[in-house]
Amino acid sequence: LRLVVKNEPHAVARSTPPLDDAQLLARVHAGDEHAASELHDRLRPRVDTTIRALLGPGHSEHDDLAQQSFIELVLSLHRFRGECSLETWAATITARTVFKFLRRRTTEKKIFQQAMEDDDAESSSPASLKRQVMARNIAERIRKHLEGIDSAKAEAYLLHDVCGFDAREVAGIAGISEAAAHARIARGRRELHEKLAADPELRDALVDMEVEP
Amino acid sequence: MKSNRPLSEIAAKVLASEARQPARLTSDARARAIDAIARTMSERKRRHRLKLRALGTVAIAASIAIAVGLARNGHRAESAAPHDSNALAAPTGVALAASIPTAAASFVRGSPVVVRQGARRQVFEGTLLEPGDRLVVDPGSRTTVALAGGTYLVVEERAELVLVSSAPSTTFELDSGSVRADVAKLRPHERFVIRTSDAEIEVHGTSFEVFRVASDPTCGNGTTTRVKVREGIVAVRAGGTETFVHANEAWPRDCSIAATSPAPAETRPSDATTASGVTTTPSVSRRRADPPASDLAAQNDQFERALARKRAGDVSGAIAAFEEFLARYPASHLAQSARAERMKLLRGVDRERARAAARAYLETYPNGFARRDAEVILSTGGSP
Numbered sequence: 316l317r318l319v320v321k322n323e324p325h326a327v328a329r330s331t332p333p334l335d336d337a338q339l340l341a342r343v344h345a346g347d348e349h350a351a352s353e354l355h356d357r358l359r360p361r362v363d364t365t366i367r368a369l370l371g372p373g374h375s376e377h378d379d380l381a382q383q384s385f386i387e388l389v390l391s392l393h394r395f396r397g398e399c400s401l402e403t404w405a406a407t408i409t410a411r412t413v414f415k416f417l418r419r420r421t422t423e424k425k426i427f428q429q430a431m432e433d434d435d436a437e438s439s440s441p442a443s444l445k446r447q448v449m450a451r452n453i454a455e456r457i458r459k460h461l462e463g464i465d466s467a468k469a470e471a472y473l474l475h476d477v478c479g480f481d482a483r484e485v486a487g488i489a490g491i492s493e494a495a496a497h498a499r500i501a502r503g504r505r506e507l508h509e510k511l512a513a514d515p516e517l518r519d520a521l522v523d524m525e526v527e528p
Numbered sequence: 529m530k531s532n533r534p535l536s537e538i539a540a541k542v543l544a545s546e547a548r549q550p551a552r553l554t555s556d557a558r559a560r561a562i563d564a565i566a567r568t569m570s571e572r573k574r575r576h577r578l579k580l581r582a583l584g585t586v587a588i589a590a591s592i593a594i595a596v597g598l599a600r601n602g603h604r605a606e607s608a609a610p611h612d613s614n615a616l617a618a619p620t621g622v623a624l625a626a627s628i629p630t631a632a633a634s635f636v637r638g639s640p641v642v643v644r645q646g647a648r649r650q651v652f653e654g655t656l657l658e659p660g661d662r663l664v665v666d667p668g669s670r671t672t673v674a675l676a677g678g679t680y681l682v683v684e685e686r687a688e689l690v691l692v693s694s695a696p697s698t699t700f701e702l703d704s705g706s707v708r709a710d711v712a713k714l715r716p717h718e719r720f721v722i723r724t725s726d727a728e729i730e731v732h733g734t735s736f737e738v739f740r741v742a743s744d745p746t747c748g749n750g751t752t753t754r755v756k757v758r759e760g761i762v763a764v765r766a767g768g769t770e771t772f773v774h775a776n777e778a779w780p781r782d783c784s785i786a787a788t789s790p791a792p793a794e795t796r797p798s799d800a801t802t803a804s805g806v807t808t809t810p811s812v813s814r815r816r817a818d819p820p821a822s823d824l825a826a827q828n829d830q831f832e833r834a835l836a837r838k839r840a841g842d843v844s845g846a847i848a849a850f851e852e853f854l855a856r857y858p859a860s861h862l863a864q865s866a867r868a869e870r871m872k873l874l875r876g877v878d879r880e881r882a883r884a885a886a887r888a889y890l891e892t893y894p895n896g897f898a899r900r901d902a903e904v905i906l907s908t909g910g911s912p
Binding site for chain 2: 337340341343344345346348350351352354355359360363364365367368371372373377378381382385386389390392395396397398450451453454457458472473476477478479503504505507508511512518521522524525
């Protein structure tokens with residue numbers, strides 16, 4: 316292990332302006348060690364968001380998957396053509412890494428792990444905390460329903476509607492044609508909608524959330 | 529009030545919102561991830577270096593062999609009859625040059641980059657260029673592009689050059705800055721063209737320079753291109769007409785580069801700079817048996833700078849300076865000394881390049897004063 320600054324990445328005072336994508340990549344290509352922390356701190360939020368969107372918060376493998384995603388990212392940088400932002404590229408690589416991990420675990424028949432005990436005692440007001448807990452419970456129940464539909468369709472739905480990838484990117488991540496991606500997204504949505512509609516309590520909670528954002 | 533949106537859509541919003549909640553990243557997890565990235569970068573660089581070394585050895589050896597061949601040809605040119613371009617390089621050089629797919633960077637100084645399909649990559653010794661590649665040479669940088677067949681281009685700082693197509697019809701596009709081209713004699717079916725936004729310069733075995741300058745309505749109908757021919761003949765096509773420019777002539781004829789150039793630019797001490805600031809690097813054709821007297825001071829300065837770096841312990845800087853010297857003055861009376869110095873410096877840092885330099889030295893100067901050093905490098909594998 317190497318010594319790194321202990322502070323939160325974003326709290327670190329920057330003495331120099333942040334590098335743009337090209338500059339950062341040039342430093343990574345050149346093997347500049349300082350680029351490792353720069354790359355990590357720049358992309359970690361997007362990597363974390365993608366993992367949480369696909370697996371839920373507090374997954375026990377979260378940190379290992381993030382680490383593996385960064386390794387895959389560095390190894391695949393020569394394929395980065397600058398057609399999208401580095402953050403989007405990182406999200407794509409992360410999604411692929413997560414799905415590789417999920418496919419290795421298909422024998423367990425457990426796609427979405429229950430959220431782990433999350434003892435992040437965030438400093439929030441009681442009302443806000445209550446709202447967060449409620450949102451978390453709702454999210455957990457949505458994930459339970461997602462477990463009940465075909466995993467390929469659930470993946471396509473999560474990638475497209477939750478992570479924000481377009482159909483072409485979903486196709487690339489899942490290794491399918493764009494037409495197949497469109498079909499899976501549509502079917503995933505429909506099947507999830509049917510399952511949610513059949514759960515009156517959750518349905519009402521979702522509708523309430525939508526009406527009172 | 530009821531929402532009519534599909535429940536899956538609302539659910540997606542809930543999940544996305546949840547995913548965006550900031551999570552605490554422990555310093556240990558961060559350290560482990562950064563360490564993994566650093567290790568992967570290091571491994572990637574090691575693999576890349578191995579690959580590059582293999583390619584670079586071929587390209588550099590080819591460039592050197594070509595330079596050696598051209599230098600020899602320069603000495604022979606006065607008495608010899610015209611000959612095939614392949615004869616410009618030594619036999620080894622021909623074989624190596626033929627192995628370069630299109631073009632390779634050599635004598636790289638600073639950090640020029642190549643933009644390929646939108647991605648920027650740093651140019652290293654031996655980086656292969658493909659049609660469509662844009663070479664961007666920032667201030668303080670410079671590179672040479674060696675083509676199979678013996679042609680080479682010195683791309684000066686602040687230049688942007690696009691390799692449009694490769695042999696047999698080699699075309700470059702100069703968007704900014706300047707480039708010095710020494711074009712080997714072409715075969716009947718081969719072409720070599722440098723385009724600018726308003727002119728096209730086609731050559732057949734010559735030494736010339738192309739500059740991009742600010743437009744001057746009083747000169748050449750406001751063209752932003754200037755061409756200076758040192759050897760041979762160049763055809764310049766612009767505005768629907770074709771003009772042949774001979775050795776020691778410039779195009780457009782009615783204006784000099786000095787009179788029409790833009791605001792002053794930074795210059796290097798060794799460069800002869802026009803009053804306007806356009807760098808007109810003293811270009812000594814490799815086919816010239818005797819460099820003009822005006823170049824001698826610049827040669828001595830360049831050589832002295834390289835020696836100063838060596839004395840200061842800046843080995844890589846000294847190697848780069850000697851390489852630059854050889855690229856600019858391959859037929860100089862100091863070329864043998866520069867080759868010998870470079871070879872000996874390489875011995876301590878890069879075995880393969882040292883061996884290639886030793887082979888090139890012996891090939892050029894079979895009885896040279898550094899013959900013994902070259903033989904030792906070859907017999908001991910170049911290790912110090």
